[in-house]
Amino acid sequence: MRIDCIIVEDEPLAQERIRSYLERLPFMNLVGVFDGAIDALAFLQTGTTIDLIFLDINMGDFSGIQLLESMTINSQVILSTAYHEYALKGYELNLDKAKKLLKEAGYPEGKGLPSFHLLTVSEYADFASFIVRQLEDIGLKVQVEVVQKSLLLEQTARSQALFFRGSWFADYPDAENYLSVFYSRNPAPPNYTRFHDAAFDRLYEQALLENNDSARYVLYRRMDQLVMDAAPVVPIWYDQVIRLVDPRVQGLHPNALNLLELRRVDITK
Numbered sequence: 001m002r003i004d005c006i007i008v009e010d011e012p013l014a015q016e017r018i019r020s021y022l023e024r025l026p027f028m029n030l031v032g033v034f035d036g037a038i039d040a041l042a043f044l045q046t047g048t049t050i051d052l053i054f055l056d057i058n059m060g061d062f063s064g065i066q067l068l069e070s071m072t073i074n075s076q077v078i079l080s081t082a083y084h085e086y087a088l089k090g091y092e093l094n095l096d097k098a099k100k101l102l103k104e105a106g107y108p109e110g111k112g113l114p115s116f117h118l119l120t121v122s123e124y125a126d127f128a129s130f131i132v133r134q135l136e137d138i139g140l141k142v143q144v145e146v147v148q149k150s151l152l153l154e155q156t157a158r159s160q161a162l163f164f165r166g167s168w169f170a171d172y173p174d175a176e177n178y179l180s181v182f183y184s185r186n187p188a189p190p191n192y193t194r195f196h197d198a199a200f201d202r203l204y205e206q207a208l209l210e211n212n213d214s215a216r217y218v219l220y221r222r223m224d225q226l227v228m229d230a231a232p233v234v235p236i237w238y239d240q241v242i243r244l245v246d247p248r249v250q251g252l253h254p255n256a257l258n259l260l261e262l263r264r265v266d267i268t269k
Helices: 012-023 037-044 064-070 095-104 122-136 149-157 176-182 198-209 213-230
Strands: 003-008 028-034 052-056 076-080 116-120 142-146
Touching: 003 012, 003 037, 012 028, 028 037, 037 064, 052 064, 064 213, 076 213, 116 122, 116 149, 122 142, 176 198, 176 213, 198 213
Parallel strands: 003 028, 003 052, 052 076, 116 142
Antiparallel strands: none
């Protein structure tokens, strides 16, 4: 499997950095590098099939966002930028702010706040204990409750688990599969947190009707930020997969779902 890609970036150092990353991946085929969005758009309009675009946002008079809005092709896009205002605002460890918020809520140093349970399965008991120790640093009283997986699924489906460790794997390589977890009209599963936000729901429904991938990704980012701001979940990590492949195996490439795709694999003698 080969992925044809282009770089659209007006900073030479950023171009070289992306290029150096691509050179480490034998299945990535760099077709071209463009200093501006207008030249890239003209190239894309020639009909050349491009699977992936590495796209800067701030590029003079014609931005990367304007390029996305002008595109009618179905290339995947990775946005790159040095400006914080274009990135999702996530979480950071800030004990002072956490203590301040507790005090403002009427529970200084956790005083007066009843203890609660963090539900998990045995496989993640050590991880849950680590989370509990961090919460104790700001005065919260939390106990780890290890339960069978079947019981945890039953309790989350019935809204009986108020604080629990969970994970979600995509069924297909599109962000909608993750964002569906927070659509209020979805039951549990997948909406285990019973998240309900009217603005999110409108964007989700709009994204379902949007056929242009680039326009849909803009909606996804807005939805993602709404979830981060409301914090029905706190992302802890994303899995990283390492494969050890015999040199005789050819054509085995990674994919977004970590599927063992063998249709194009050959074994040389």
